[in-house]
Structure formats: C-alpha cells, structure tokens
Amino acid sequence: MATYTVTEGNRIEINFNGIIPDEATRDKMKSVKFRWDPGRGLWHGLYNVETLAIAKEVCGIEPVKDFSASKFLKGYALKLKIRDIISADQRQLEIWVKMLKDHVNDVMSEDNSSRTGNSVSPSQESVWMDCFKFIACTLSDLNMAAKEFELVFEYSLPGTVHERPDVFLLTDKKVISLEFKRKPAPQVDDNKDDVAQAIRYKEWLMNHHRVTIDKNLEVKSYLVCTHRDAQPGELRGINILTADNFCSTIEQELNGERSCQFIEEWLSSSKTEMPDMLKAIEIMYREGRIPYISDVNKNCLKKVLWYISGASKKNKKLLILINGVPGAGKTAVAQSVVYEANKNGKANAVYLSGNGPLIEVLQYQINQVGNNRHMGENAIQGMKEFKATFFSPKVAVPEQSILIFDEAQRAWDAEKLKRGFTEPEGLFDIGERIYSRRGYTVLIGLYGNGQVIYTGEEAGLSLWEDALNKHGDWIVLASKDLADKIQVTGERKVVDNDLFLPTSLRADFIDCSKWVEEAICYTHTNLSKAKSEFKKLQKTSMRICVTRDFSKIQERAADIDKDHPEWKYGMLVSNFAEQNIISKALPGWNIGFNGSNAVSMREYGPWFSGGCKELTKVCSVYGNQGLELDCPIVVFSGDYIRYGNKWMTRGYQRNKQQGKYKDIDTIVENNYRVLLTRARKEMIIFIPRDEILDETYQYFIDMGMDEL
Structure with missing residues (x-):
C-alpha cells in the first residue's frame, strides 16, 4: 500500500514500497509535477492543494506525518469579518499583526531561498497596524449586513513569487482588490509602481485566476491612501480612496451583493497558464x-x-x-x-x-x-x-x-x-x-x-x-x-x-503594437496619436520608462531581482546599431560581429535561459525576433533618430548595407518595430547621452513617458 508524507520543507513524498505504479497513476502524479527520485525510491513534489489531492487519491489514506499543513494550504494570512476588525482592541490587533508577520516570513522563505530569518521590517508591521485601524475607523458606519463580509489579508496569487495584494473583498459576483498606502498620494518618493501594482493585480485576476475566470467575476482594484492629507482621485484608471470616500465606496460596492459562498474554492484556485x-x-x-x-x-x-x-x-x-x-x-x-x-x-x-x-x-x-x-x-x-x-x-x-x-x-x-x-x-x-x-x-x-x-x-x-x-x-x-x-x-x-x-498574449493581453505603429513609423508618425495610444497603455500594468543612465538600469534590475526573481530582462539592439554610440554609454563594450559584448551563435540558448540578466551582452534583432523577455531594455543606438520632428535612418552600418535592400529605411524601422514588441511585463528604453539622440530622448518625454 502506498503512503505519503508531508515534510517540514513544504514537500510531499509518496512511497509505493517497492511496487511500480501503473502508467495512469504515474501520469496523474506527473500532471501536478511529482518527480521520481531513484536514489530514495519515492515520488516527491511541492506540497499544495493539487499535490495533496493526488496523494490522497493514489494512497487512499491520511498523511503519516503533517507539519502544520493547513498553514501551507491556506495561501493567505488572515480572513476576518469587517465587524470583527471594527470591534477589535489593541491586543487583538497586535496578535493579527504577528500572524501577518509569521505568514509573510513563511512565504518569503519558501519563494526565495536567499532570504533567511525575519523578512518583515518594523515599518511593515506599522503599515499593517495602520491598515487595521483605518478599516476600523472608516467602516464603523457601514450597515450591519455589509459588516458581515470578510476581508482576506496577504493572499498569495497562485503561481507567483511575492505577489500578495494587501486585502481582498469577495462577493458572489465581485473580486475587489484593496492596496493600502500610508501616503498622502500614490507615486510619491519617486515611486512609479503604486498604480502599476494595483493594475497588475487586477489584470492578473482577470487573466490568470482560474475561479475568477470560470465564475466570470467582476474585478475591481483600488488604491487606498490612509494618510490624513490624502485626497480622493483617479490615476491611470485606478480610483484612489481616502478616509473621505472609503466607506461610501465599499458600501456602494456591496449594495445588493451576497457574501461569497465559494470563498474557500476561490482561495485555493489554481493559476491558468500564459507562459512565454x-x-x-x-x-x-x-x-x-x-x-x-x-x-x-x-x-x-x-x-x-x-x-x-x-x-x-x-x-x-x-x-x-x-x-x-x-x-x-x-x-x-x-x-x-x-x-x-x-x-x-x-x-x-x-x-x-x-x-x-x-x-x-x-x-x-x-x-x-x-x-x-x-x-x-x-x-x-x-x-x-x-x-x-x-x-x-x-x-x-x-x-x-x-x-x-x-x-x-x-x-x-x-x-x-x-x-x-x-x-x-x-x-x-x-x-x-x-x-x-x-x-x-x-x-x-x-x-x-x-x-x-x-x-x-x-x-x-x-x-x-x-x-x-x-x-x-x-x-x-x-x-x-x-x-x-x-x-x-x-x-x-x-x-x-x-x-x-488579434490579441497580444505576450504582455497578459496588453497590445503595445498600436502604440509602436504611431510612435516609430517614419512615414506617418504623429505625436498626438502616439500620446493617445501611450495614455491607453498607462492604464494597464505595462510600465514603459526611458533613461539615459545605465546605472539606473542596473538599479532597476536589482529591484526586479528582489521583487520578481522569476522575471528575465536583457539588452536588445538593432541590427544596425552604432558601435560609437554604444561605446560612449558603455565604455569598452564591443558589439560588433562576434564582439565580446554581443550575443553570438551557440550563446542564444543560455542567454535567453538566464544569462541575459547579467547585463554584459546585447542581443540584436537577429537573435531576439520571435522571442521575448519580461523586461527588455531597448537601446536606441544612433541608427534611428528623431531629427526635425521626423524619424531618420543614419549611421555607418545603415550606409554600409544600403545597397542590399530595396528600402533600407523600412528595414531599419522594422528593426525597432520588433524591438519594441518584445516585452511581457515592463520595458526600458535606453537612449545614450549623445547629442545626436537628444531630440529622440525628448520625443519620448513629450509623449508622457516617465524617466526611470
């Protein structure tokens, strides 16, 4: 008889005691990523709802040993009724903050082995306490029926790393994400991620959360600024709630709604896959x-x-x-x-x-x-x-x-x-x-x-x-x-x-191609139309920034490694890139044929599998057409520039190869059309500091693009 064990390392192991399971059983285990360990003679996998269900099915018995299984299966820290938060005393709030801290420490240690010990700072504990007190104070006037709804804290979006919206409010018809910021306004302190974060959570639920999709739930996302000086408003399509309108907005959202009858199913939902x-x-x-x-x-x-x-x-x-x-x-x-x-x-x-x-x-x-x-x-x-x-x-x-x-x-x-x-x-x-x-x-x-x-x-x-x-x-x-x-x-x-x-899947259904056409087509570029298309993109989670400083790119890369370690980023250039422009921005770099800083044949596989994140080599259009990155860094290197309010092709490589093409200008333009449609999550446009690129840089700034 097969038995299974849940280990302290959040793993589950199935032992068939020397008997080889039939093919159908093996296929079931493989479908949820169980793997065979020949050295130990057992099957093993990550402990979650799906693997536990298969283990029970093939074994037919309860676990031999279970170390706090419910903690790992929940996937969230707390589920509390609004009325309980309103009536809680200081001691109860401190207990809840401690539970949030323990949960986040567990999640961080699971998702990122480089993090050890306490991942929660005192300031984060203070933010949680502020959130509880804000909810208790502002929602005390809710009607009695609304106070019976539950709030879910620190829910980990399934299949993600470190993606945990602050609070969820669920009904039978809606999923409402509430992202709390202890600020007078979002986007302060040079932080451009607040709104993008709220949008990303909304898009993720709409596109990846299986139960949300299957039950056709309406998804809402709000930013909640708890600072006493905060003002209500709207930014990039996300409504900003404050003490002045938080209660009325929540009451309006809950009007005519029922408490979610399938909340446990929703909380244990799987992720629908949209891989690269x-x-x-x-x-x-x-x-x-x-x-x-x-x-x-x-x-x-x-x-x-x-x-x-x-x-x-x-x-x-x-x-x-x-x-x-x-x-x-x-x-x-x-x-x-x-x-x-x-x-x-x-x-x-x-x-x-x-x-x-x-x-x-x-x-x-x-x-x-x-x-x-x-x-x-x-x-x-x-x-x-x-x-x-x-x-x-x-x-x-x-x-x-x-x-x-x-x-x-x-x-x-x-x-x-x-x-x-x-x-x-x-x-x-x-x-x-x-x-x-x-x-x-x-x-x-x-x-x-x-x-x-x-x-x-x-x-x-x-x-x-x-x-x-x-x-x-x-x-x-x-x-x-x-x-x-x-x-x-x-x-x-x-x-x-x-x-x-008709729909771009590369960036979770966000289609950049319309913006790209208006922004870089040399025959009919129209800044006002490019602005309009870019404004539409700003209402999505796709973040596009411009910089002239490579050190800023390195700083952003470090942030991505910390917040989204599964993301891949790397530098992309046109096939006509100008070596002298690159040399000014990156002294000592050689991006010529088989250059030390150019990805060459037999290097593309390892580069796209992770080597791209080293930021020591650039990949040309020749190598990246048909592929993608979570955050491509697109380098404008002097072959395609703005001059006199128009796009112009130029440079040594362009002139050298002109005779090979019927229309060299279209070919150079196509290079940038490819480069600017490689992104899945984010894109950085890198325009080196060279006088010839000044107008190009200003063009993107005038379009409304943020500087990194």
Whole structure:
C-alpha cells in the first residue's frame, strides 16, 4: 500500500514500497509535477492543494506525518469579518499583526531561498497596524449586513513569487482588490509602481485566476491612501480612496451583493497558464500537455489540427497561413501543432525557420527538458539545413507531411535563394513529393506584418501567391485580410478568421503594437496619436520608462531581482546599431560581429535561459525576433533618430548595407518595430547621452513617458 508524507520543507513524498505504479497513476502524479527520485525510491513534489489531492487519491489514506499543513494550504494570512476588525482592541490587533508577520516570513522563505530569518521590517508591521485601524475607523458606519463580509489579508496569487495584494473583498459576483498606502498620494518618493501594482493585480485576476475566470467575476482594484492629507482621485484608471470616500465606496460596492459562498474554492484556485514560449515548451515536453494560452489561440490550434486531419483523410494539399499582431502567439500555435502531430512517436510535423538564434534557443530548451540532444532537432530545424537536403536534388522526401514555415513574410525571392526559384516554390515542390509518397501534404506559414529585416525578403505575400498559381490543385486557407490580397484561380481560397490572432498574449493581453505603429513609423508618425495610444497603455500594468543612465538600469534590475526573481530582462539592439554610440554609454563594450559584448551563435540558448540578466551582452534583432523577455531594455543606438520632428535612418552600418535592400529605411524601422514588441511585463528604453539622440530622448518625454 502506498503512503505519503508531508515534510517540514513544504514537500510531499509518496512511497509505493517497492511496487511500480501503473502508467495512469504515474501520469496523474506527473500532471501536478511529482518527480521520481531513484536514489530514495519515492515520488516527491511541492506540497499544495493539487499535490495533496493526488496523494490522497493514489494512497487512499491520511498523511503519516503533517507539519502544520493547513498553514501551507491556506495561501493567505488572515480572513476576518469587517465587524470583527471594527470591534477589535489593541491586543487583538497586535496578535493579527504577528500572524501577518509569521505568514509573510513563511512565504518569503519558501519563494526565495536567499532570504533567511525575519523578512518583515518594523515599518511593515506599522503599515499593517495602520491598515487595521483605518478599516476600523472608516467602516464603523457601514450597515450591519455589509459588516458581515470578510476581508482576506496577504493572499498569495497562485503561481507567483511575492505577489500578495494587501486585502481582498469577495462577493458572489465581485473580486475587489484593496492596496493600502500610508501616503498622502500614490507615486510619491519617486515611486512609479503604486498604480502599476494595483493594475497588475487586477489584470492578473482577470487573466490568470482560474475561479475568477470560470465564475466570470467582476474585478475591481483600488488604491487606498490612509494618510490624513490624502485626497480622493483617479490615476491611470485606478480610483484612489481616502478616509473621505472609503466607506461610501465599499458600501456602494456591496449594495445588493451576497457574501461569497465559494470563498474557500476561490482561495485555493489554481493559476491558468500564459507562459512565454520557452516555458510553454518546457510544459509540453516535460508534463505532456499543451499549456493554457488563450481562447483565441485554442480556437486557432483546434481549427488547424482539424484542417490537417481533413487533408490526410481526403487527400488534400493545403497551404494554411496564420497571422496576427506581434506577441499574439503564432509560434506557440506552431509548436503546439508540432507537439500534437508528433506525440504518437512519429515525426509527422517539423517547424522550419531561417532564424538561426530562434532555432538554437528552442532546440536548446527542448533538449534540456527532454535530456536528449536530438529531441529538439527532430521537432525544429533550421531552414538552411532543410534547403540543403531537400531543395536539390529534387528527389528527397522529408519524413514529415506537415511543414511549418516560420516568418512566412520573410520568404526568400529567387535572387536571394540563387536556385532559379523562390523559397515558397521550393516548399511547394517538396509538398508535391510528400503528396506522391503519402497522399496528403500541409504547409503552414506563420505570417507577421512589418517584421521583414533581411535582404531578399521584401516581396512578401506575392511570392506565396505566385507559388499557388503554379500549383493549381492546392487550397489556401487564410484570414480575410490576407486572403483578400491573394489572387488565385478557381475556388481554391478558404477564408477563416480563426487563423488571425488579434490579441497580444505576450504582455497578459496588453497590445503595445498600436502604440509602436504611431510612435516609430517614419512615414506617418504623429505625436498626438502616439500620446493617445501611450495614455491607453498607462492604464494597464505595462510600465514603459526611458533613461539615459545605465546605472539606473542596473538599479532597476536589482529591484526586479528582489521583487520578481522569476522575471528575465536583457539588452536588445538593432541590427544596425552604432558601435560609437554604444561605446560612449558603455565604455569598452564591443558589439560588433562576434564582439565580446554581443550575443553570438551557440550563446542564444543560455542567454535567453538566464544569462541575459547579467547585463554584459546585447542581443540584436537577429537573435531576439520571435522571442521575448519580461523586461527588455531597448537601446536606441544612433541608427534611428528623431531629427526635425521626423524619424531618420543614419549611421555607418545603415550606409554600409544600403545597397542590399530595396528600402533600407523600412528595414531599419522594422528593426525597432520588433524591438519594441518584445516585452511581457515592463520595458526600458535606453537612449545614450549623445547629442545626436537628444531630440529622440525628448520625443519620448513629450509623449508622457516617465524617466526611470
């Protein structure tokens, strides 16, 4: 009989006493991240609600030993009725403060092993006491029914590190976050995070909290300034409450509401996952499941898999074009298709990209997870190697029937390919060979607008249209905006808007692309429109700041390491970056080809896995297209500047490469379009101190951007 133990280290262990559990039982344990320890002969995992439930299910008995299990399972410090806070005496308040302190110390020691001892300062204890007294004083006039509602203190948002809103008020229909500040106003003392924090909690609940999403709860977020001089107001869409309006606002929120009947379910909710690409791959290959991304992506994925199934059953030749805004998850859909098509053990789909660094990073991630240096190569291949094998001689047939071509807008023309045909024509020819061998074939193109950055890639969609017209029995499936631009003969075009991904997932549904278009497009930049779009962004949790001082970046990095240790940040530059500008800001740095401060081939995997946080190297667009960071540091390095109230391209690298492109200005602009859409949580724009960049710096300040 299997038994389980909860250890003092907040771990849970299952011992099958020498008996190997069946595959279904192993899969259940793996689904909640239990791992096999061959040395000790047992399964182990982090102790939480999900792992405890599985342990009980597979063992069928109570724990052998349990060290304060309820403390770890709660996930919050206190749950108190408003009336109890109002009637509490000083001694009771001190007991509650002690409980808050003990809870936070437990959480901090769990989440960050570098923190030891007491993580709670005397000033924090004073803030808690101030919060209790403010609530007791201001809510004493609430009606009796409202006083029966419960407040939850220091609830840890599931799946996060150090994200604990001060107070939650729950009803059957609402989740209300109350963030207390002992200040006359938020954003004082050079702290720009107060409002962003309140917005972040609101967005997190709306996008990640499973019970909140499933029960369609309305989410509200307030900042509460307890200082006697505080004034009510509104900042970036967040209402500021004070002693003058706190009671009336709470009474209004609770009018007609019932106390939450499922509060325990809510408090033990799991997190819906929206990982970055590398985390998504880890989940797929380590845990055997496709992570939650969004309903938009789910619809697209299901539709693509349905089309593939139909093609194999009805002997079809399909070209499926998937497009969307930057950060919408085109690569995530593609990787999910590869995983689903190959999970039966056959290599039936392959992801192809000419982006060498992206291939390196994705293969590195899969190989790390699978502990097999060939696993990544089977699922993801470089276009260069694929072309060398299958473009000539024109007889070889890939093992896969589904070819996924990344960055379809960057397909090479015949001149660039130097084989007498274009890349799309070559892929169609391979598709014909696959069809002859297996009776069906599917090409999937991931199409991103405004992201052409290399020579020979400027023809865009026309190359695919030409290839379709040379292969009259292929069917193209695309969203309306792409389908309208493709002219093919006969009824060979299917319009399906599920193939368009309209929502950026990279930053928790925050879409920066509209602001980027208004801010950096050299043909029609409009400061007033850029201001308007930036103002919309300021009402989200996305924080974008500008600085000319690298030491400020280092200070912010230290704060991120302390407050969000799971975040990744790093420096990104244009492919046309000016070495002399970088040298002035960062003396001794060399960002040239294979320079000591430039990320090079075979370094991208480790860099994106954490080396980026060292801030000793910059990654060019060549390396970061298709990838993302929680907080990218985008360096404007003199190749794209504001001059005379307009954008201008310039510099040695730009002039050196001008003859390679049909429109060098658009290529440089596209570099910055890519750079400015890499952020998941925050972005820092670094503009070195050089006279030529003064107007560029002032442009962002005039837009309303805060200085870091």
